[in-house]
Amino acid sequence: MGCDGGTIPKRHELVKGPKKVEKVDKDAELVAQWNYCALSQEILRRPIVACELGRLYNKDAVIEFLLDKSSEKPLKAASHIKSIKNVTELKLSDNPAWEGDKGSTKGDKHDDLQRARFICPVVGVEMNGRHRFCFLRCCGCVFSERALKEIKAEVCHTCGAAFQEHDVIVLNGTKGDVELLKARMEERRLRAKLGKKTKKPKAAETVSKPDVPEESTGPSAVTGGKPEETSLDSREKAGLVPKGPAPGGSASGKAGKAPCAAMKRPIDDSHQSETYKSLFTSHSSAKRSKEESAHWVTHTSYCF
Structure with a gap:
């Protein structure tokens, strides 16, 4: 049927079939992933x-995303970033053959999309999306996956830092790579969370129970002794009882102290010799007769 103006409609205007799936240009996708920020959609610039x-x-x-407290955040691109510790600053190697936008200011020059700003410092391939690149979480150095396979080592090829297999993260990987990295990320964060929980009770115990020296665990030297020992020590300090050695011959032991009267033993004359007895004034040899003794006593030597 025709319209009033004499136009004839075509078949695609009257019959609507299924929509064609739009094909994404791979070159444009690679340029967007490797040259633009996934959060702000701006050109990547250092620090990256x-x-x-x-x-x-x-x-x-x-940093702006973390500081922004509004509810209009782009949660799809950076919902897993909770702090600045969840990202790693990359150490990239510049490509000496890359000129940038200097030669195409007038628009009369073809832009080579295969040319990239950065290259692998080990193999020399360009980081344009045609080759798989990765970085290390421990140091942030970036190099191609080909360099890891050809030169197998347990340390970084550029800075020499030691790394493990779970420290290698593929840049702009496939869906399978992203799922694997997501599982590792969740496992790593869960392990760190459990580690913090185990540290908190230990810190609380150290605060509530101060360190007690091992010597103080036993009975006190003052209060743990017997009351007789303490009373004897106090009497010795007051001067009521003279100090003397222990009966067992040990000067350091206080528990075996005896009174001073117990140390005085009577002298047995039967077991002593005459020579020893003559040393005392009570011996018969020391006594004088009346004839030998004077009838007067003087205290000065000037007597005439």
């Missing part, structure tokens, strides 16, 4: 950071 899923960001964009 990467998350635990292998996406590239501008560091200032991540």
Whole structure:
């Protein structure tokens, strides 16, 4: 049927079939992933950071995202970034053959999309998305996956830092790579959370129970002794009882002290010799007769 103006409609205007699936240009997708920030959609510029899923960001964009408390955040691109510790600053090697936008200011020059700003410092391949690249969480160095396979080592090829297999993160990987990295990220965060919980009770115990020296665990030297010992020590200090050695011959032991009267033993004359007895004035040899003794006593030597 025709319209009033004499136009004839075509078949695709009257019959609507299924929509065609739009094909994404792979070159444009690679340029967007490797040259633009996944959060702010701006051109990548140093300092450049990467998350635990292998996406590239501008560091200032991540900081603004973390400081922004509004509810209009782009949660899809950076919902897994909770703090600045969840990203790693990358150490990238510049490509000497890359000229940038200097030669195409007038628009009369073809832009080579295969040319990239950064290269692998080990193999020399360009980081344009045609080759798989990865970085290390421990140091942030970036190099191609080909360098890891050809030169197998347990330390970084550029800085020499030691790393393990779970420290290697693929940049802009496939869906399978992203799922694997996501599982590792959740496991790592769960382990860190459990570690914090185990540290908190230990810190609380150290605060509630101060350190007690081992010597104080036993009975006190003052209060743990017998009352007789303490009373004897106090009497010795007051001067009521003279100090003397222990009966067992040990000067350091206080528990075996005896009174001073117990140390005085009577002298047995039967077991002593005459020579020893003559030393005392009570001996018969020391006594004088009346004839030998004078009838007067003087205290000075000037007597005439």
